[in-house]
Amino acid sequence: MMISDAIKLLKEVQTLSTDIKSKPLNDAIVELQESVINLSNSYLELREKYNTLKEQVSLSQNIYLDDDGFVCVKNDNRKFCPHCWNKDRKLSLMPRHGVDVWAPHEVPKPYAFDCAGCKYTVYSANEDIY
Secondary structure (H helix, E strand, O other): OOHHHHHHHHHHHHHHHOOOOOHHHHHHHHHHHHHHHHHHHHHHHHHHHHHHHHHHHHHHOOEEEOOOOOEEEOOOOOOEOHHHHHHHOOOOEOOOEOEEOOOOOOOOOOEEEEOOOOOOEEEEOOOEOO
16 A cells, blocks of 8 residues: 555545544544654655665766776766865766876876866876866
């Protein structure tokens, strides 16, 4: 039985109870209807949380770190912030172009990419990452 079926059944019981004209019975039916509606709302919230977690698990299976330490998603050429992913499981897009750190011969990865969300910096040998 679905929650909508229970609500329909309660409405039918309430209609039948009008012939009995019992205030305690009608009050109990109304209270029961409210409980079923609250249960329905809780079910919808849990269903939404379940779907969100299911999407996160599915996404996590397609995540990897490239050689520079950027978070990548399979079949997607964009690069994401490893700090945002590790902390909040959010894919924060990194900028396409890096900033030269002014010491190309001293640093093996002379281009800096700063996350707009958390300001975390990833270094790369490539000026353009995608």
